[in-house]
């Protein structure tokens with residue numbers, strides 16, 4: 001895979017010197033517009049958001065676009081993508097949809113080719129496709145186990161391989177944000193396969209962070225607490241909701257847009273020394289015992 005950058009490459013070099021990459025030093029004068037731009041602007045960048053048709057990653061994509069990135073929404077549902085792209089356009093952002101199954105290496109390679117053709121580069125990759133199920137452990141069919149492992153774990157593995165190879169080859173640096181879960185930190189009842197896959201995603205992310213830090217590719221895990229979304233709606237029974245609230249100091253669910261701040265931190269210059277982190281956005285869930 002060749003490293004193909006478009007005419008915005010010059011802008012990228014300037015931004016790197018300003019510290020978007022690793023070890024570049026953050027040159028800014030506090031109190032100026034450049035201050036926040038140097039930390040958070042993604043102008044001229046391209047972000048590929050796998051799972052961007054969904055609720056959480058769609059909001060993350062909106063946030064990336066709002067910071068100036070061109071976003072590529074990836075999933076299989078074009079209708080959901082269109083709705084999200086309309087919101088992004090209405091906010092003055094730029095993005096497009098590419099249909100791909102995140103569990104298929106050939107489709108991810110074709111995605112990378114398409115992004116390089118159309119947008120010229122990749123700077124940020126979000127691996128966020130996810131599926132869930134609340135089947136009691138002894139009843140989990142192998143097909144269900146395999147399907148969840150395929151999407152939640154193999155999809156992240158493939159996304160990291162395909163895009164990681166490109167980012168390393170470019171040598172310009174990049175940020176991979178894998179979407180984990182609180183259930184990947186401490187296993188969550190009822191979602192056995194899901195929890196196991198997310199724990200593996202956390203582990204893989206830290207392993208790659210160590211491996212790829214010298215190659216200027218940062219790998220972090222964004223860890224949402226509880227956010228009502230399509231994939232977990234069937235799991236959120238009234239007793240479950242009560243139990244979640246009892247364990248969430250802020251006593252509420254998160255709103256998808258509350259992931260934007262953490263996403264921008266991990267994506268751009270403000271996070272230039274952050275790799276291998278598990279960044280929790282959970283209303284204090286992880287800090288709760290009794």
Ligand SMILES: NC(=O)c1ccc[n+]([C@@H]2O[C@H](COP(=O)([O-])OP(=O)(O)OC[C@H]3O[C@@H](n4cnc5c(N)ncnc54)[C@H](OP(=O)(O)O)[C@@H]3O)[C@@H](O)[C@H]2O)c1
Pocket residue numbers: 050051052053054055056057074075076077078080100101102103128129130131151179180181182223224225226227228229230231232
């Ligand atoms: N909601 C929460 O409370 C919560 C908490 C912790 C972690 N998470 C994680 O956050 C991520 C986003 O989840 P969400 O809650 O926003 O759920 P969601 O709205 O259901 O989004 C999940 C997305 O994954 C995509 N997807 C599923 N299988 C795919 C495949 N084979 N190839 C490509 N895309 C695929 C779907 O896109 P298409 O339909 O277009 O294929 C869907 O839009 C997931 O990784 C989830 O595990 C969520």
